[in-house]
Amino acid sequence: MRARFAISLASAVLLLGAFAVIVRAAPGADAVDPAADAKAFRDYFVKRFPNVKLEDFVNGPYSMNEDMRRQWQEKEEFPPYEFALEAGKEMFSKPFKNGKTYADCFENGGIGIRQNYPYFDAKEGEVITLELALNRCREANGEAPLSYVKDDMASLTAYMAFTSRGKPFDIKIPNDPRALAAYENGKRYFYTRRGQLNFSCASCHVQSPGERLRAETLAPALGILNAMPIYRSEWAGMGTISRRFVTCNSQTRAVPEEPQSEDYRDLEYFLSYVSNGLPVAGPGARP
Amino acid sequence: MIAPSCQKSAIAASLVLLLLAGPTTIARAQSGAAEGQRLAFDRGKGNCLTCHEIKGGDLAGTIGPALKDIKSKYPDRNELVAILNDETKRNPQTMMPPFGRNRILTEQEINAIVDFLETL
Numbered sequence A: 001m002r003a004r005f006a007i008s009l010a011s012a013v014l015l016l017g018a019f020a021v022i023v024r025a026a027p028g029a030d031a032v033d034p035a036a037d038a039k040a041f042r043d044y045f046v047k048r049f050p051n052v053k054l055e056d057f058v059n060g061p062y063s064m065n066e067d068m069r070r071q072w073q074e075k076e077e078f079p080p081y082e083f084a085l086e087a088g089k090e091m092f093s094k095p096f097k098n099g100k101t102y103a104d105c106f107e108n109g110g111i112g113i114r115q116n117y118p119y120f121d122a123k124e125g126e127v128i129t130l131e132l133a134l135n136r137c138r139e140a141n142g143e144a145p146l147s148y149v150k151d152d153m154a155s156l157t158a159y160m161a162f163t164s165r166g167k168p169f170d171i172k173i174p175n176d177p178r179a180l181a182a183y184e185n186g187k188r189y190f191y192t193r194r195g196q197l198n199f200s201c202a203s204c205h206v207q208s209p210g211e212r213l214r215a216e217t218l219a220p221a222l223g224i225l226n227a228m229p230i231y232r233s234e235w236a237g238m239g240t241i242s243r244r245f246v247t248c249n250s251q252t253r254a255v256p257e258e259p260q261s262e263d264y265r266d267l268e269y270f271l272s273y274v275s276n277g278l279p280v281a282g283p284g285a286r287p
Numbered sequence B: 001m002i003a004p005s006c007q008k009s010a011i012a013a014s015l016v017l018l019l020l021a022g023p024t025t026i027a028r029a030q031s032g033a034a035e036g037q038r039l040a041f042d043r044g045k046g047n048c049l050t051c052h053e054i055k056g057g058d059l060a061g062t063i064g065p066a067l068k069d070i071k072s073k074y075p076d077r078n079e080l081v082a083i084l085n086d087e088t089k090r091n092p093q094t095m096m097p098p099f100g101r102n103r104i105l106t107e108q109e110i111n112a113i114v115d116f117l118e119t120l
Helices: A002-025 A034-048 A054-064 A066-075 A082-093 A130-140 A151-162 A177-191 A201-205 A241-251 A262-273 B004-041 B077-089 B107-117
Strands: A119-121 A126-128 A230-232 A237-239 A284-286
Touching: A034 A054, A034 A177, A054 A066, A054 A284, A082 A151, A119 A177, A126 A130, A126 A177, A126 A262, A130 A151, A151 A237, A151 A241, A177 A201, A177 A262, A237 A241, A241 A262, B004 B107, B077 B107
Parallel strands: A230 A284
Antiparallel strands: A119 A126, A230 A237
16 A cells, blocks of 8 residues: 555646646636646546546546446446436426426437536526526526435436436536636635645545545546436435535535535536546446 | 632542542553544544554555554654644645644644554
8 A cells, every 4th residue: 555655645746746837837817728637637547547447437436446346237237326317307307387397498408418517607607517507497487496415406417417328528618717717716626625634625536546435435536527416325315416515525524515606616617627528427326 | 609618628629639640640651542542443533544554443444554563663752743743744745634733633632642553
């Protein structure tokens, strides 16, 4: 473990260094270079895990450990998210009180579009995630919004992800200073240490993927949202992206934000952008 | 409010306690190590097993090195206290939480854990 640890530390430093160099190379407002970030991000994981196929990173902890993968593959024959998928499909097609459906709110009737979320909305000037778009759709049609961390939202996003499986993430950052600022804010959130335990998201998911925290194998940050939402045995249920962000913050004794806060949406924008090209794999199942 | 007479007897009681404490300090290093182990394994305190394999503990993580032969590696206990206080001083990138600086553990708790580490 020692040698591996030393290597990972060295590469983490390199990665941070790479970002610093990028920023220093082009000072000023247009110093943000998401394309270069994404390349450095991907290269770091590919170099560190040369035996993991690029599209396999979306399988989180299973991509890191052969034994776990075998157990998971056996489980996939009766996927534990099947129930949520059925429920999501039904909810998705059931008309609102006004007769409209979710399909009316989305491009292509909401089918096969997961890979385009989140996107930057130039009119609103903010990042729109799939979870937020679903609730805005409900509200525009006179329905009460759903909880971002509970089963109904997980079922809907599970169904929408399922119809998009295999499509590569295709997150766009328009040439708009507000979009770049949102991306930068998400990146900053990801790398900032917080809370009593002094962890950043990167401490666990960049510095230590594949290592065990107690009994849990840490997922790599590359492709970390591609399999969302996930069924977790530990939760005995489904979890949305919002639920996972809140859980990771509170489990590390940091104060979680409100689901779909601006920081969380920007964070999702950053993490999704740097995973561009990796396939949608949701819904996922985890131990 | 404490009545004056009660105050007197309270002082007397603490004097007795103080006298009793004398001989027990001899055994402090030992009981300190036992207390240190409890604190190190407690999920709400040190929770060191999250990251370190330690003799006597289950379900250890792999983020940090196994904690063993500590005394030969760190003959000076102040180094161990420093690592527990704030390992980011030695290694700014470390995953290890700054237990002392962030008041996750008190100075006394850190000392007990160091007593325990020295038995490994």
